[in-house]
Structure formats: C-alpha cells, structure tokens
Amino acid sequence: xxxxxxxxxxxxxxxxxxxxxxxxxxxxxxxxxxxxxxxxxxxxxxxxxxxxxxxxxxxxxxxxxxxxxxxxxxxxxxxxxxxxxxxxxxxxxxxxxxxxxxxxxxxxxxxxxxxxxxxxxxxxxxxxxxxxxxxxxxxxxxxxxxxxxxxxxxxxxxxxxxxxxxxxxxxxxxxxxxxxxxxxxxxxxxxxxxxxxxxxxxxxxxxxxxxxxxxxxxxxxxxxxxxxxxxxxxxxxxxxxxxxxxxxxxxxxxxxxxxxxxxxxxxxxxxxxxxxxxxxxxxxxxxxxxxxxxxxxxxxxxxxxxxxxxxxxxxxxxxxxxxxxxxxxxxxxxxxxxxxxxxxxxxxxxxxxxxxxxxxxxxxxxxxxxxxxxxxxxxxxxxxxxxxxxxxxxxxxxxxxxx
Amino acid sequence: xxxxxxxxxxxxxxxxxxxxxxxxxxxxxxxxxxxxxxxxxxxxxxxxxxxxxxxxxxxxxxxxxxxxxxxxxx
Numbered sequence: 001x002x003x004x005x006x007x008x009x010x011x012x013x014x015x016x017x018x019x020x021x022x023x024x025x026x027x028x029x030x031x032x033x034x035x036x037x038x039x040x041x042x043x044x045x046x047x048x049x050x051x052x053x054x055x056x057x058x059x060x061x062x063x064x065x066x067x068x069x070x071x072x073x074x075x076x077x078x079x080x081x082x083x084x085x086x087x088x089x090x091x092x093x094x095x096x097x098x099x100x101x102x103x104x105x106x107x108x109x110x111x112x113x114x115x116x117x118x119x120x121x122x123x124x125x126x127x128x129x130x131x132x133x134x135x136x137x138x139x140x141x142x143x144x145x146x147x148x149x150x151x152x153x154x155x156x157x158x159x160x161x162x163x164x165x166x167x168x169x170x171x172x173x174x175x176x177x178x179x180x181x182x183x184x185x186x187x188x189x190x191x192x193x194x195x196x197x198x199x200x201x202x203x204x205x206x207x208x209x210x211x212x213x214x215x216x217x218x219x220x221x222x223x224x225x226x227x228x229x230x231x232x233x234x235x236x237x238x239x240x241x242x243x244x245x246x247x248x249x250x251x252x253x254x255x256x257x258x259x260x261x262x263x264x265x266x267x268x269x270x271x272x273x274x275x276x277x278x279x280x281x282x283x284x285x286x287x288x289x290x291x292x293x294x295x296x297x298x299x300x301x302x303x304x305x306x307x308x309x310x311x312x313x314x315x316x317x318x319x320x321x322x323x324x325x326x327x328x329x330x331x332x333x334x335x336x337x338x339x340x341x342x343x344x345x346x347x348x349x350x351x352x353x354x355x356x357x358x359x360x361x362x363x364x365x366x367x368x369x370x371x372x373x374x375x376x377x378x379x380x381x382x383x384x385x386x387x388x389x390x391x392x393x394x395x396x397x398x399x400x401x402x403x
Numbered sequence: 404x405x406x407x408x409x410x411x412x413x414x415x416x417x418x419x420x421x422x423x424x425x426x427x428x429x430x431x432x433x434x435x436x437x438x439x440x441x442x443x444x445x446x447x448x449x450x451x452x453x454x455x456x457x458x459x460x461x462x463x464x465x466x467x468x469x470x471x472x473x474x475x476x477x
C-alpha cells in the first residue's frame with residue numbers, strides 16, 4: 001500500500017525541515033537586487049541574484065522601519081539578513097528579510113566598473129585628450145582636504161624642490177556627503193584662477209573613503225578642465241576613475257608634487273650650463289676666425305709686392321754673387337795662363353840669350369841679320385849684348401855650312 | 404644691440420629651445436663673426452630671461468576661502 005500525502009502535508013514537512021535547520025533561521029545573504037516591487041500593502045518583494053542564480057525575497061511592512069534605511073532599487077548590491085522559509089501557498093522557499101543594507105564594497109565595485117566602462121566608451125580616458133604637464137610652472141593648484149597627510153606631503157615636496165612656486169589650495173571635502181561636488185568645485189575654482197597645473201587627490205583610505213574620486217561629477221570636472229590635472233588618490237595600489245580621466249596619474253600625493261613641481265636648482269644648473277656652452281661656442285668661433293686670419297695673413301704676406309721685391313732682390317744678390325765669383329774665377333784662370341805664357345816668353349826672351357853670351361845683330365834698319373846675304377862689307381851693324389850696344393862695321397862675309 | 408625678447412609669454416622650455424637653436428647656428432662655421440656675436444648675445448638674453456622668470460621670492464601657500472579670495476594657509 002503506497003503512502004499518499006496531500007500537498008499541504010509535503011509543504012508542511014518541508015517547512016518543518018527548514019525551520020529545524022538553525023542556519024536558515026538567521027543568515028545574511030549578499031546579492032544584487034532585481035524585480036524590486038514596493039507593494040501597496042507596504043511589503044517589498046524582490047529577487048536577490050548573483051551570477052549563479054536567484055532567490056525570492058520579501059520584506060514585510062512591519063520590518064521596514066527598523067530594517068531598511070534606503071530606497072531599494074534594481075541593480076543595487078545588498079546584504080539581506082533574515083530567515084529562509086517555505087511559502088506553502090506556492091510551494092516555494094524565500095527569504096523573509098528583517099534587515100537590508102547596501103553592500104558597500106560590492107556595490108561600489110560594481111558601480112566603479114560600470115562607470116569606468118561607460119566613461120571609457122565615451123572616450124574620456126583617451127590619450128588624445130591628455131594635456132602634457134608643463135615642466136616649469138609658476139602656480140600649482142591643489143584640491144584636497146586642508147588637514148591630513150596629503151596636503152602636508154604636497155606642500156613639503158613642492159617647497160623642497162622649488163619654494164618659488166605659488167601653491168594655491170582649494171580645501172575640499174574629500175569623503176562623505178558632498179565630497180564629489182566639493183572636489184569638482186575645487187577644480188573649477190582653480191581653473192578660474194588660471195594656475196599652471198592642478199593636483200587632485202587625497203591620502204589612503206577604504207574604497208568608500210576614496211569614493212568621491214570615482215564619481216562622474218569629478219570625472220567630468222577633470223575632463224572639462226583646460227588646465228592639466230594630476231590625479232593622486234590614496235596609495236599606489238588604489239585606482240580611481242579620476243586617475244583614468246586625469247592628464248597624468250601619480251601613485252601618491254607626494255609623487256604628484258614631484259611630477260608637478262620642477263627642481264629649481266636643476267633649472268639654475270641648466271641655465272649655467274647653457275651659458276657655458278654659449279660662451280665656449282663663441283670662443284671656438286673667435287679662435288677659429290683668429291686662426292683663419294693668421295693663415296690668410298701668412299698667405300697674403302707671401303703674395304704681397306713687398307715679398308716679391310724682397311724675393312727678387314735676394315735673387316739679384318745671389319746672381320750678382322755668382323757673377324762675381326765666375327768673374328774672379330775667369331780672371332784667375334786667365335792670370336794663370338798669362339803666368340804660364342810669361343814663363344814661356346821668358347824662356348824665349350833674347351835678353352836671356354844675350355846674358356848667356358849670345359848676341360843679336362841688326363842692320364841699320366833694325367832688321368835681324370840671319371844670313372850672310374843680308375850683309376856686304378862696309379855695312380854698319382848694331383850688335384846687341386847683355387848690357388848694351390856695339391856699333392860695328394862688317395869687314396867681309398864668309399859662307400859656312402853649320403852641320 | 405641684440406634683439407629684445409618680444410614674446411612676454413615665452414615659456415622657459417621655449418626659451419631653452421631657442422637657445423639650442425642659437426648654439427646650433429654658432430656651431431655652423433659659415434656664420435660670420437658679426438652674426439656669431441649676435442647669436443651669442445641673443446642666447447645670453449634668453450638665458451637671462453629664463454633666470455628672471457624664476458620669481459625668486461619664497462611663496463606662502465594660499466588657501467581659497469571664497470570666490471577668488473585667498474588667505475595664507477597655516
């Protein structure tokens with residue numbers, strides 16, 4: 001015999017099982033709100049879902065005053081605390097909520113991802129909108145809380161690097177109600193003051209603390225600002241929407257100050273270096289021209305008429321010397337030849353012969369007598385001897401054969 | 404006399420850029436001595452301008468207290 005049960009019996013059995021399970025009597029479930037309906041009876045019906053599934057929920061009117069502090073909407077991340085029980089009429093189990101709270105981190109994370117995707121789609125993170133951060137600024141705008149580490153860090157780093165940069169602080173509310181509007185107003189106020197760069201940021205904190213920098217109003221203010229903005233929110237690991245929209249992201253407020261404010265001692269060094277280079281190039285130029293001038297002068301001197309005259313004069317002197325030398329040589333040669341001739345002549349001189357006993361006989365006309373035929377008896381003859389002349393008269397001639 | 408720096412809004416970067424151009428021109432051996440002196444003087448004037456544009460007065464941090472109004476921030 002089979003056991004046959006009524007629907008009511010089965011539902012009742014299951015309901016009993018649920019009620020005996022302590023966990024199901026009080027638990028907190030997290031998920032996203034969907035199909036949310038505020039019924040005219042005052043009860044609220046909704047579905048809690050996540051990626052894997054869904055569960056029906058109800059909050060009765062009587063629990064609303066104590067258990068729900070906000071207007072619940074689809075898409076919200078919530079934490080629902082209550083009981084899971086069976087609703088016999090439908091044969092369904094559902095959550096009977098006693099308390100519903102927004103799920104801070106989960107909700108914010110969802111919201112962050114959604115806004116990020118939306119703004120990215122609008123092109124607000126596009127590189128083409130990023131303004132370059134000017135290197136040498138005169139005024140730095142800062143949007144942050146006027147108390148706390150961030151403002152101190154920014155002032156300390158800026159002043160150390162360059163005490164001549166004017167810092168203008170917009171004391172903003174950086175967390176809690178109105179924070180996003182305050183930050184946006186700060187950006188606009190500093191833009192009106194026409195500062196050179198703006199740092200927008202705050203020190204570290206929870207995702208809720210940093211939330212203002214994930215709000216669309218701040219993103220828009222940064223995007224619309226004509227002055228370059230450096231976003232510096234929280235610590236290096238924190239990323240906010242304002243980091244994506246800003247012209248530059250700095251990991252911390254101190255780092256933002258390093259990026260925004262140039263080191264004045266380096267600038268002065270640069271100026272000095274440039275002065276040195278200019279001076280050196282000028283000296284190089286002068287030296288080069290001096291050298292060129294010296295070369296040209298040498299060349300010109302070489303080609304000048306004075307040089308030519310001197311050159312020719314020198315050549316003339318050399319020619320004269322050579323001429324003189326040749327002349328003297330020639331004279332010396334001739335003199336030598338003369339001497340030889342003199343010696344030879346000496347040897348031939350009749351005077352010498354006369355000295356050695358020979359005589360020279362000439363007729364009255366001075367003709368040398370060489371043959372007897374030139375003389376007849378009675379002719380006057382002059383006989384030359386070594387120390388004078390003997391006037392004589394020929395007696396006779398007599399022919400002889402000499403050899 | 405070197406040409407005065409006319410552009411009052413000239414940035415320090417812009418001035419450095421111009422100084423670099425002067426230096427490059429000076430390095431060109433075809434430039435006459437007269438032009439070289441001019442380039443040198445213009446370069447020096449630009450650097451003087453850079454130096455003068457550092458307003459060497461230490462600034463007090465200002466805090467915005469109202470519409471365009473500021474006071475010293477302590």
